Amino acid sequence: MEEQKKRILLVEDDPNFGTVLKDYLMMNDYEVTHAKNGMEGFEKFKKDDFDLCILDVMMPYKDGFTLAKEIREKNTDVPIIFLTAKTMKEDVLRGYKVGADDYLNKPFDSEVLLMKIKAIIQRKATETISDSKQFEFKIGKFDLNSKLRFLRFDAGEPVKLSPKENELLRLLALHENDLMPRELALTKIWRDDNYFTSRSMDVYIAKLRKYLKLDEKVEILNIHGEGFRLVINN
Amino acid sequence: MEEQKKRILLVEDDPNFGTVLKDYLMMNDYEVTHAKNGMEGFEKFKKDDFDLCILDVMMPYKDGFTLAKEIREKNTDVPIIFLTAKTMKEDVLRGYKVGADDYLNKPFDSEVLLMKIKAIIQRKATETISDSKQFEFKIGKFDLNSKLRFLRFDAGEPVKLSPKENELLRLLALHENDLMPRELALTKIWRDDNYFTSRSMDVYIAKLRKYLKLDEKVEILNIHGEGFRLVINN
DNA sequence: CTTCTCTTTTAACCTTACATTAACAAAAAC
DNA sequence: GTTTTTGTTAATGTAAGGTTAAAAGAGAAG
Known part of the structure; x- marks a missing residue:
């Protein structure tokens, strides 16, 4: 080999x-x-x-x-x-x-x-089976380019994402329709796990939800005590 | 948390x-x-x-x-x-x-x-846990996804389950048509065995029965003093 | 060094979700 | 008939999550 x-x-x-x-x-x-x-x-x-x-x-x-x-x-x-x-x-x-x-x-x-x-x-x-070099995602009508950190709706004007917004959305996209454990985001992005970083993450979830509202088929669901789930309905 | x-x-x-x-x-x-x-x-x-x-x-x-x-x-x-x-x-x-x-x-x-x-x-x-097999069950006309914690009837809208509801139903499903001893649930889910946790479990059995009513072929039977039995009639 | 801007964290308040406990009725066991 | 176990509903307390705004950092530009 x-x-x-x-x-x-x-x-x-x-x-x-x-x-x-x-x-x-x-x-x-x-x-x-x-x-x-x-x-x-x-x-x-x-x-x-x-x-x-x-x-x-x-x-x-x-x-x-x-x-x-x-x-x-x-x-x-x-x-x-x-x-x-x-x-x-x-x-x-x-x-x-x-x-x-x-x-x-x-x-x-x-x-x-x-x-x-x-x-x-x-x-x-x-660990790195699939998440090796994935930086571009299709999320409903959105395109996420997490290398350049922008999110584009329906081939329109791209919105710039902050580093944290970007990382979080990327993690969610990597687990599309599946559970993205809270702990995973906290350890991968925040590298710390306490009450406040956890709240910080929630704030970012709210931000992302705001962005994603443009496509009513896309939503971030919460699984109480476990994490979040990015679902694309059709 | x-x-x-x-x-x-x-x-x-x-x-x-x-x-x-x-x-x-x-x-x-x-x-x-x-x-x-x-x-x-x-x-x-x-x-x-x-x-x-x-x-x-x-x-x-x-x-x-x-x-x-x-x-x-x-x-x-x-x-x-x-x-x-x-x-x-x-x-x-x-x-x-x-x-x-x-x-x-x-x-x-x-x-x-x-x-x-x-x-x-x-x-x-x-490291992502993606052993879908152990987490998905067919219970009569229901689908239980115990990783994402939802129960769906007849390909309709999924109902969210609480952690305890989910765990309990999963245990029952694992022993489908067979006895699921009371003690098993108490030790595996509640990790404690006293009068009150026992009553708490009964409360959850009632909740599950409510969910499962939609399919009259599915029921949770009690075996007095022993435990419960999830049966699927045909 | 100061100001401006963008990002992130912290705080606060409110809502929802959950698990437990209590209470009482019903069924089963003895 | 009495005791034990189970069925069920409702009330309570606590924890988690949603959201917004203000504070704190950090970097760039003046």
């Missing part, structure tokens, strides 16, 4: 360590892009699609967490592994908040890192 | 540590079943549905890895976290091989464990 090499973005400011790690990963059949600081890391991230990011936490100018936040704004899915110099609890917790998939304490065992990489990439691969 | 408590199976042979950890998790809103060894752990696993397993590696008779293998044979999805006494590389690698989601070295920080639990359970929630 012909298998596409997985692409890793490695952001590590220590040139010695970075180079060694890069070479090690490449020897294990990954395609590695090495950035020497947060700034550069973000630039490279924007330019390419990666299957995984490995970020050093301690870096001058822009630390790993800040970089992760920026990356998350662009891409809610890409797995992130943090490298922390020592096991500081605050770091670990902060990492999870930003949506880390894992973290490793330096010095770490390279085989363990490989295992983690494998496990994480595999996990994503199974 | 009425959120169903997540259920954790904790297998830990050290009674002191096990009890403390159990209490800590329960204080943080998890429902915890504590097994004192691998054997017991597997028995409890078979009996119930868990959202997460936390397994101690070092246990007499049946170690955590062996238990994990057995669990994996029953269930390929449930997340597993290992607790290892010290960071032995072989253990870590072996853990990943068996399909661990994470591992923690004792002693560990309890807050970190909580974060990991949260992250892992959220991750699972993300």
Whole structure:
């Protein structure tokens, strides 16, 4: 079976360590892009699609967490592994908040890192069955382009959607006629689950309903305690 | 937000540590079943549905890895976290091989464990559940979709069911024409068995009967002192 | 640095949905 | 005939969701 090499973005400011790690990963059949600081890391991230990011936490100018936040704004899915110099609890917790998939304490065992990489990439691969690269949806008489973030009714003037509106509608569309669990949206879009983010989400549901009113065949139904359902009647 | 408590199976042979950890998790809103060894752990696993397993590696008779293998044979999805006494590389690698989601070295920080639990359970929630089979039932002229929680008569307008109505009808449908023991519903749905939950269940039976009246061939019979029976006459 | 604009969150208030409890009637068991 | 179990309806309390508006952030432009 012909298998596409997985692409890793490695952001590590220590040139010695970075180079060694890069070479090690490449020897294990990954395609590695090495950035020497947060700034550069973000630039490279924007330019390419990666299957995984490995970020050093301690870096001058822009630390790993800040970089992760920026990356998350662009891409809610890409797995992130943090490298922390020592096991500081605050770091670990902060990492999870930003949506880390894992973290490793330096010095770490390279085989363990490989295992983690494998496990994480595999996990994503199974998750990403259908929602891989879907950015255009037909929703009744609407067209949603979630890459450009606009919603067009009946081939008319497109309305611009805010990032959150867009993500939420996209999630709903991905589950058209099916349940889109509340939890899913909260974890994928808001990455946090408390009373207020939950209310925030409800506010966005209201906004979307307003947009979608133009087509009376399209509606967002609530399933009490579970989530929402985008239905298209005919 | 009425959120169903997540259920954790904790297998830990050290009674002191096990009890403390159990209490800590329960204080943080998890429902915890504590097994004192691998054997017991597997028995409890078979009996119930868990959202997460936390397994101690070092246990007499049946170690955590062996238990994990057995669990994996029953269930390929449930997340597993290992607790290892010290960071032995072989253990870590072996853990990943068996399909661990994470591992923690004792002693560990309890807050970190909580974060990991949260992250892992959220991750699972993300993976879309689309086993339509177990959720759709034909009951006489009715269609029950117990994932979307609606009941439709004769291809007409669907009626929304409340969570309890839905679960109860689903249980009855699973035992169609057969006895559905009272106790089964009480333990599976209400997870509690006392005078009042029992009365509550009767109230729901009445509700379901009302819905099902539309098809005179469908009825819920009582078997005194035993339970109920969903029968479809022809 | 300030202002303007767009986005998101927080707050408030109201409605709907749900589960439980109580009360009483009916049926079954003994 | 008395006790226990079940059938049913209504009342209550709480939680979740709908909606709107104001506050708070964030970024761009002046």
